[in-house]
Structure formats: structure tokens, C-alpha cells
Amino acid sequence: MKIIVAGDGKVGQTLIRELSDEKYDLILIDTNPDVLASMVEKYDVLAVCGNCASMDVLEKAGVDSADLLIAVTSADEINMLCCMTAHGMNPDLHTIARIRNPEYLEQVYAMSDQFGLSMVFNPEKQAAVEIDRLIKFPGFLQRDTFAKGRVEIVEFRIGRDSKLCDIALNDMYAIIKCKVLVCAVVREGKALAPDGNFVLHEGDKIYVTASTDTLAALLKNLDIITHKARRVIICGGGKISYYLAEELVNSGVEVQIIEKDLEKCKRLAEQLPKACIVNGDASDQSLLESEGLAGCDALVTLTGMDELNMVISLYGNSQKIPQIITKIDRVGNSQILHDLPIGSTICPKELCSGNIVRYVRAIQNQKGAASTIHSIAGGQAEALEFIVDENTLHCNEPLKNLKIKKGVLIACINHGSRIEIPGGDSKFRVGDNLIVVTANGKVLYSINEIFE
Amino acid sequence: MNLKKIGRFIGQILLVEVIFMVPALIISCALKETNAMNAFVATIICTLSAAIALLAWAKDGKGGFYAKEGLVSVGLCWIVMSIFGCLPFYLSREIPRYIDAYFEIVSGFTTTGASILPEVESLSKGILYWRSFSHWLGGMGVLVFLLAMPSSDKAGEGYTMHILRAESPGPDVGKLVPRMKTTARILYGIYVAITVLNILFLLIGRIPLFDAVCTAMGTAGTGGFGIKNDSIAGYSPYVQNVCTVFMLLFGVNFACYYMLLLKNIKDVIWDEELRFYLGLVFASIVLIAWNIRGYYDTLEEVIRHSAFQVATIITTTGFATTDFDKWPSFSKAILLCLMLIGACAGSTGGGFKCGRALLHIKNMLRNIRAMIHPNKISAVRINNVPVGEKPLNNINTFMASYVGIVIISFLIISLDGFSTTTNLSAVIACFNNIGPGFDAVGPTCNYSAYGILSKLVLIIDMLAGRLEIFPILVLFSRSTWKHR
Numbered sequence: 052m053k054i055i056v057a058g059d060g061k062v063g064q065t066l067i068r069e070l071s072d073e074k075y076d077l078i079l080i081d082t083n084p085d086v087l088a089s090m091v092e093k094y095d096v097l098a099v100c101g102n103c104a105s106m107d108v109l110e111k112a113g114v115d116s117a118d119l120l121i122a123v124t125s126a127d128e129i130n131m132l133c134c135m136t137a138h139g140m141n142p143d144l145h146t147i148a149r150i151r152n153p154e155y156l157e158q159v160y161a162m163s164d165q166f167g168l169s170m171v172f173n174p175e176k177q178a179a180v181e182i183d184r185l186i187k188f189p190g191f192l193q194r195d196t197f198a199k200g201r202v203e204i205v206e207f208r209i210g211r212d213s214k215l216c217d218i219a220l221n222d223m224y225a226i227i228k229c230k231v232l233v234c235a236v237v238r239e240g241k242a243l244a245p246d247g248n249f250v251l252h253e254g255d256k257i258y259v260t261a262s263t264d265t266l267a268a269l270l271k272n273l274d275i276i277t278h279k280a281r282r283v284i285i286c287g288g289g290k291i292s293y294y295l296a297e298e299l300v301n302s303g304v305e306v307q308i309i310e311k312d313l314e315k316c317k318r319l320a321e322q323l324p325k326a327c328i329v330n331g332d333a334s335d336q337s338l339l340e341s342e343g344l345a346g347c348d349a350l351v352t353l354t355g356m357d358e359l360n361m362v363i364s365l366y367g368n369s370q371k372i373p374q375i376i377t378k379i380d381r382v383g384n385s386q387i388l389h390d391l392p393i394g395s396t397i398c399p400k401e402l403c404s405g406n407i408v409r410y411v412r413a414i415q416n417q418k419g420a421a422s423t424i425h426s427i428a429g430g431q432a433e434a435l436e437f438i439v440d441e442n443t444l445h446c447n448e449p450l451k452n453l454k455i456k457k458g459v460l461i462a463c464i465n466h467g468s469r470i471e472i473p474g475g476d477s478k479f480r481v482g483d484n485l486i487v488v489t490a491n492g493k494v495l496y497s498i499n500e501i502f503e
Numbered sequence: 504m505n506l507k508k509i510g511r512f513i514g515q516i517l518l519v520e521v522i523f524m525v526p527a528l529i530i531s532c533a534l535k536e537t538n539a540m541n542a543f544v545a546t547i548i549c550t551l552s553a554a555i556a557l558l559a560w561a562k563d564g565k566g567g568f569y570a571k572e573g574l575v576s577v578g579l580c581w582i583v584m585s586i587f588g589c590l591p592f593y594l595s596r597e598i599p600r601y602i603d604a605y606f607e608i609v610s611g612f613t614t615t616g617a618s619i620l621p622e623v624e625s626l627s628k629g630i631l632y633w634r635s636f637s638h639w640l641g642g643m644g645v646l647v648f649l650l651a652m653p654s655s656d657k658a659g660e661g662y663t664m665h666i667l668r669a670e671s672p673g674p675d676v677g678k679l680v681p682r683m684k685t686t687a688r689i690l691y692g693i694y695v696a697i698t699v700l701n702i703l704f705l706l707i708g709r710i711p712l713f714d715a716v717c718t719a720m721g722t723a724g725t726g727g728f729g730i731k732n733d734s735i736a737g738y739s740p741y742v743q744n745v746c747t748v749f750m751l752l753f754g755v756n757f758a759c760y761y762m763l764l765l766k767n768i769k770d771v772i773w774d775e776e777l778r779f780y781l782g783l784v785f786a787s788i789v790l791i792a793w794n795i796r797g798y799y800d801t802l803e804e805v806i807r808h809s810a811f812q813v814a815t816i817i818t819t820t821g822f823a824t825t826d827f828d829k830w831p832s833f834s835k836a837i838l839l840c841l842m843l844i845g846a847c848a849g850s851t852g853g854g855f856k857c858g859r860a861l862l863h864i865k866n867m868l869r870n871i872r873a874m875i876h877p878n879k880i881s882a883v884r885i886n887n888v889p890v891g892e893k894p895l896n897n898i899n900t901f902m903a904s905y906v907g908i909v910i911i912s913f914l915i916i917s918l919d920g921f922s923t924t925t926n927l928s929a930v931i932a933c934f935n936n937i938g939p940g941f942d943a944v945g946p947t948c949n950y951s952a953y954g955i956l957s958k959l960v961l962i963i964d965m966l967a968g969r970l971e972i973f974p975i976l977v978l979f980s981r982s983t984w985k986h987r
Contacts, residue, residue: 096681097681
């Protein structure tokens with residue numbers, strides 16, 4: 052499959068990195084020859100230098116034989132024009148554009164045929180939704196939903212005083228009293244596939260598959276605080292902050308935004324009448340204290356600088372804030388982050404490139420492709436959702452009789468609306484949803500690839 | 504320096520070499536050449552065990568593969584490949600001294616065609632075949648071949664670009680299609696297709712199949728090892744003309760053939776490098792024909808010899824139909840200039856490359872104009888596309904290293920006491936992967952008289968010339984081997 056990526060910025064580079072692992076023909080368009088040269092050195096891509104919205108450049112990139120165009124330049128207008136032009140040149144082309152300006156969103160959806168857009172995405176909005184979900188369920192570092200929101204894989208850290216510390220997985224169910232499955236454990240930076248005799252230690256991060264209904268019970272039985280966040284402090288007043296604050300305010304949470312730039316503050320104050328906008332430097336500890344950091348339920352650091360976000364989050368951790376969420380733009384899934392007590396990390400570019408990769412796999416393999424893909428355990432494992440169809444092997448056979456590849460785990464079977472955490476006697480039937488966790492680094496294109 | 508990854512790479516290359524040695528072994532077996540057969544069997548066992556040992560050692564290799572590793576792998580690969588590749592010559596005692604055997608195989612792999620053998624007809628067929636085949640393999644590059652192979656390596660690793668760039672001749676190497684593997688396959692596909700075409704045309708000229716295959720492989724790699732003592736001179740004029748045409752074809756950038764396949768004829772016709780190359784060929788043929796008109800009986804002969812010699816020199820092949828050392832000085836001077844320029848970038852030929860020469864000339868003209876209009880800003884253009892300052896800068900670096908290596912090599916081999924013409928032309932002929940030079944290394948002579956030191960220098964020159972200098976130069980740089 053031939054994919055053109057227009058724009059070699061943060062998202063463009065993440066996309067190229069993810070897609071080049073999956074054997075697509077990649078063509079990269081950008082106006083800066085130096086950036087292109089360094090990408091060609093790093094990845095197996097063809098580079099075309101020029102303005103991606105011009106017909107000439109698109110022709111040079113071979114748009115007539117391409118299957119997908121992803122426009123991720125920094126300008127919404129160029130992305131739209133690029134998709135329009137390319138779609139005009141090749142009507143069979145799928146196009147994806149990044150549109151960040153909320154003012155355009157409405158017309159993009161209403162006129163997506165005229166623009167020739169198959170999909171639009173907004174990294175800031177996605178990040179805000181993700182953060183909102185974390186705040187609504189404190190105690191988890193990461194939540195990934197499957198099966199239309201009925202099943203989740205949640206991540207949490209085993210603390211020293213946790214009930215699960217030094218407990219073998221077989222004995223875990225007696226404590227948590229609900230049906231869940233531990234599908235991966237990250238210990239000292241390495242993802243492990245645990246079995247029943249695996250003993251959890253302090254500092255492990257565990258990934259648990261559970262139906263959404265049991266999450267509350269899980270938290271309660273583990274004595275993790277579950278009271279709803281009432282007051283949230285957001286550092287930085289960018290686009291994500293706006294989307295997040297809007298969401299939180301609508302659900303009745305008290306929001307304080309600290310932003311250095313007076314102009315941005317004024318605009319936010321106009322847009323978000325219910326939020327408290329503070330003009331000041333978020334790295335100033337006395338300001339944070341005077342804004343009541345000590346008593347807040349969650350701290351979200353969303354300034355434009357990764358370092359600043361980390362420092363503020365570290366300070367928040369020292370003040371025993373129950374929930375901390377840190378935005379990291381540059382290093383994404385870096386090992387250093389996992390060892391720092393900065394709470395959950397959110398990387399907008401990886402969130403949206405994950406969405407696009409999922410879309411790409413879906414058109415690559417119309418039948419049998421994963422319908423949901425989430426990267427978990429710091430990028431060392433992937434959780435995928437497949438739909439069982441007529442072509443799937445081993446339907447109606449007990450799982451204990453199947454030979455499944457090493458490092459692959461069936462984490463959940465959904466029979467319609469009934470959710471089953473599988474055991475050895477579980478079976479799957481046509482029409483079921485399967486959630487599969489794979490930790491061996493291989494890409495799964497279809498469900499049948501999990502069998503030996 | 505990621506030695507294990509490099510080791511793995513070299514191990515894989517040795518495996519490929521073993522596979523390619525099998526046809527030569529079969530030929531030896533079929534013709535019952537016991538000596539050669541034993542030599543091939545022994546070599547295959549040696550190489551295979553070395554490859555397996557390397558792969559076993561490098562099995563758990565982790566970590567990055569960057570520009571430095573790419574350059575070093577390419578340089579080392581060619582040296583190691585030659586160490587094993589020359590064993591059949593040495594073990595069969597057909598070339599009694601190891602350094603001579605090494606010289607011969609390096610000359611083969613680098614498609615130079617410089618030989619230390621006074622006569623070749625007494626060699627066994629299996630050895631002759633391996634000698635010619637080394638040209639074919641070296642022409643497109645054995646690493647590029649490895650890239651074309653399906654392998655379990657994770658796709659998308661950028662290091663493949665470092666390898667293509669280091670092994671393919673030319674100033675600005677790019678991919679034809681997004682995927683490196685596909686690019687390598689297209690290149691080899693075109694290469695095989697033209698080689699087969701060449702063999703067919705030679706067979707029409709009623710020469711034995713073995714001769715046709717060996718000659719075609721020598722032509723395809725623009726190498727120049729003949730299987731007759733008088734190279735191509737003994738064959739019919741038809742065969743000589745076929746060789747002329749195919750040598751010129753293999754000197755063209757392979758990207759042009761790909762564009763022809765895509766029916767993009769306009770771009771090929773207007774390709775500036777191609778025009779420069781063909782113009783140079785045509786002008787040289789006319790000038791030499793005029794200059795040597797009294798030396799041959801008929802006009803046909805004059806043009807045939809002139810065209811053949813121009814083709815063989817500019818594409819850096821090194822076949823011969825006549826002793827051009829006996830030609831007048833003007834013709835020899837033209838040939839010397841052609842030796843320096845060489846074929847097109849992205850072809851199998853060696854030398855400085857037409858594309859580089861063209862850029863250099865354009866850059867020079869621009870800089871001269873800039874002296875008159877000091878504030879003028881202008882870009883150098885090739886095929887109407889502006890060339891950045893970085894490639895121009897690279898070409899200057901290349902030019903300086905090129906001249907530097909020629910001078911140093913010339914000084915060292917002059918210790919052996921041959922004439923200045925001999926020494927200078929020997930260095931140029933080896934460095935540009937041509938083969939025959941003038942005087943004592945002319946088309947009817949060979950390199951066997953040089954001492955061991957000179958042979959080593961010439962071996963390094965051949966490798967440096969084939970690999971565009973830098974992969975070999977970095978091997979001699981102290982910072983390459985320092986731990987980071």
C-alpha cells in the first residue's frame with residue numbers, strides 16, 4: 052500500500068516511524084530539504100521536497116497511484132487544500148487531514164465530500180478527551196477502551212502499601228473479588244507476560260483487562276480513592292487546556308487555569324466564563340500554593356515545555372496531589388519517564404498517530420483487521436480488538452486446546468453485550484469480539500496470526 | 504561502533520558469496536577440472552564456516568546502525584569478500600602467490616579488469632568463469648543484492664540507505680521507489696535483463712556459449728576481464744560492435760532505464776547527464792577516428808576501433824581490440840581524459856562520473872560569474888532542478904580526496920622504478936576501475952611486474968575507486984575505531 056505523508060513535523064515523523072515498521076510504501080512531502088534528508092537517513096521512505104498543496108508536487112509524489120494521503124502540516128488551510136487537490140487528482144484516494152482550529156471543524160464535517168476528506172483529526176481535542184477520561188476515574192495511569200466502551204485495559208502502579216504488593220496473581224482474586232485479567236506487567240522497564248504464579252512487587256505497573264462495570268469495584272476493593280475529582284488545576288493555557296476545561300466545566304468540576312500570557316488569559320476568560328483563569332507563571336511555587344495546589348484533586352500540566360511540565364508535576368507529587376497528568380510532546384514513550392513520579396503521561400502526537408495507524412490497517416486489510424489498537428506498557432505491548440468472522444480458525448474450541456503464539460494473550464471475549472474474562476474452557480464464536488494483547492513486537496494484521 | 508551488527512552483515516555477504524560460487528564449482532565438475540574443483544570445494548567450506556562463525560558471534564547483536572556503521576560495513580565487506588573470493592585462484596595453484604590472487608579478485612569485484620596474469624587461456628574454465636563472474640557481482644554491488652533478498656530483518660530500518668549510497672556509484676544516490684527492497688530489485692532486474700540481452704546478441708555472432716556468458720558478464724559489470732589473451736580482438740567485427748554498444752549501455756544511469764520502463768521518455772531524452780555522456784562519446788570517437796585514420800586500412804576499421812576504445816575507456820571497462828598504446832599522442836590524451844571522467848552516476852561504471860563532472864563545471868562557471876557580479880545569488884541547476892549547496896560542497900570534498908589519493912599512490916608506486924607514464928596511468932586505471940593503462944601497463948601488458956607494496960596500494964585504489972572513496976577512507980581514520 053502506498054501512503055503519502057504531507058508535512059514532516061512532530062506528528063508526521065511519529066507517523067513515519069510507526070508506519071515504516073509495517074512495510075508500507077511511504078512518501079514524505081515537506082518544504083524543508085534538511086528535515087527530509089534526515090528522515091531518509093533514518094527510515095525507508097522516499098522524500099519529495101515542495102509544497103504539498105500544489106498539483107506539481109503531488110504528481111511528483113505519485114498521488115495517482117497512492118492509496119492514502121495524510122496531511123499533517125502545521126497549517127489547517129494547507130492540509131485541507133492538499134486533500135482537496137489530491138482527491139481531485141485521484142478520486143479513489145483516502146485522505147486524512149489534521150484540522151486543529153475549532154472554527155473549521157463544523158464546515159469540515161458538513162462539507163467533507165467537497166473537501167474530499169475521509170477522516171479529520173484534532174490532536175489537541177483527542178488529548179483533552181483522554182485526560183478527561185483519566186480524571187473521571189482517578190487511580191489509573193492509563194485507560195484504553197475496547198468493545199464500544201464496555202471493556203477497558205487500565206494501568207496502575209503497585210505502591211508499597213498496596214494490597215496487591217507481594218501477592219501472586221493466583222491469590223489476587225480473593226482480594227479484589229471481581230473477575231479481571233492481568234495481561235501485562237512492566238517491571239524495571241521491561242514488559243513481562245505473567246502467569247498465575249507471578250508475584251507482584253512494589254513499583255510494578257500492571258495492566259488489567261476488566262469490564263467497565265467492574266472498574267469501580269476494582270478500585271474500591273483495592274482501597275484506591277474513588278471520590279470524584281472536584282477541583283482541577285491546569286497549568287498552561289493552550290488548545291488542549293481549552294478543550295479539557297470546557298469538558299470538565301460542563302461536568303461540574305471546578306477548573307483553575309494558570310497561564311503566563313495575558314492575551315491568552317483574556318481569550319480563555321471570554322471562552323470559558325465558568326473557569327478561573329489566573330495570569331501567572333506556573334513554575335512559581337508560591338503562586339501554585341496561593342492557588343490552593345495542596346487541596347486540589349488533580350494537577351494537569353499542559354504548558355508548551357516538556358521540562359517545565361515535568362518539574363511542576365514533580366512538585367505536585369511532593370505535595371501529595373492524588374492525581375497528576377503530564378503532557379509530554381517530545382519523548383513520548385521514553386524509559387526515563389516511567390521511573391519518574393509524574394503520574395500519567397499524555398503524548399498528543401502518539402495518540403493521534405495511533406488513531407491513524409489503526410485507520411491505515413483497516414483499509415490495508417478490510418477483512419479481519421483489528422478494529423481497535425492501543426499501545427500499552429510503554430509501547431512494548433499492543434492491545435488489539437478483533438471481530439471473529441467465518442474465516443477465523445478454531446471457533447468453538449476451548450482455549451486450552453489451542454496453540455497460541457508465545458507472547459500473545461487473549462485478554463477478553465465479548466459475546467454480544469456479555470463480557471467474559473477467558474479461562475481455559477472459554478470459547479469464541481462467530482460475531483464475538485476478541486481483545487488480544489501481544490508483547491512480542493510483531494504486528495498482527497488479522498486474528499488468525501495469533502495461532503501457531 | 505556496533506561491531507556485532509557489522510559482523511552479521513559481513514556474515515550474510517559471505518553466505519551470498521558461497522551461493523554464487525556454486526555455478527563455478529558446477530562448471531569445474533562438469534569439465535572434470537580436478538584442481539579447480541578441489542579449490543572451489545575448499546573455498547566454499549572455508550567461507551561457509553567463516554560465515555557461520557560470524558553469524559553465531561553476532562547473533563545477539565543489538566543497538567543502532569548509523570552512517571558510520573554503514574560506511575565501515577561496506578568497506579569491510581568488500582575487503583573480506585575478496586579475502587575469500589581469491590582462494591580458488593590461490594588453492595588451485597593457478598595463481599601461485601596470494602597477493603597476486605588477491606589483486607586479481609579485487610580487480611574483478613571492483614570491475615577494474617587489471618590483471619597480473621600474462622596469459623589467461625591456460626586457466627581452467629571454472630576459474631575463468633569465477634573471474635568473469637566477479638565483475639558481474641561487483642558491478643551492481645553485492646550489498647545491493649543482499650538488500651534485494653527477502654530477509655527476516657525488520658523492515659524500514661534506515662541503514663539500508665547508507666549502504667545503497669556507499670555502494671552505488673554517483674554523487675546523489677536516491678531511491679527509485681519508496682521501498683529500498685523494491686529499488687534494489689528493480690536495479691537488479693534491469694541489470695539481469697540487459698545482461699541476458701547481451702548474451703543473446705553475442706550468441707548471434709556465433710561465439711561459444713561460455714565465451715558469450717563470460718564476455719557479457721565482463722561487459723555488464725564494466726569490468727574487462729577477457730577469457731582470451733587478446734581480449735576481444737580475436738572475435739569478429741560484429742561481436743566487437745555488440746560489445747561497444749553494450750558497454751555504452753551499461754555506462755548509463757540505471758534510473759534512465761527505469762524511467763523508460765515507466766514510459767517517461769521525455770525525461771530520459773532531456774537528461775543532462777546522459778546528453779553530456781553521449782556527447783562526450785560521440786566527440787571522442789570522431790576526434791580519435793580522424794587522428795588514427797592512417798593506422799588502419801579501411802574507414803570501417805578506423806571507426807570500429809575508435810568507437811570500441813572510447814566505449815571501453817569511458818565506461819571504465821577495459822576490454823581491448825587493438826593496442827591503443829601505439830596510437831598517436833592526441834588520441835592517447837583523449838583516452839586519458841576519458842579515463843578520468845568515467846561513466847554516468849548510477850551505472851556500473853567507475854571513475855569521477857559524468858554527473859559529478861557536469862556539476863563541477865557548472866559550479867565553476869557560476870563561481871566565475873560571481874566574481875564579476877559579486878552580489879549575484881544563483882543556483883546551480885541540473886535537469887532544471889536547483890542543486891543545493893551541500894551536494895556541491897560534497898563534490899569539492901570528493902575532488903580533493905580523489906586528487907590526494909592519486910598523488911599519494913603515484914608517489915608510492917613510483918618506488919618500483921617504472922616510467923612516469925606507466926605509474927601515473929596505472930594509478931589512474933586502477934583508481935577509476937578501468938584496467939589497462941599506458942606503456943608497461945598498456946592493453947597488451949599486465950601488472951605482474953609491480954612489487955608487493957605497489958600491488959597493495961593499487962588494491963586500495965581499486966576498492967576506493969569502486970566504493971567512491973569514503974567507505975575505504977573511514978577504515979583508515981582513527982576516530983572510526985575509537986569507542987564512543
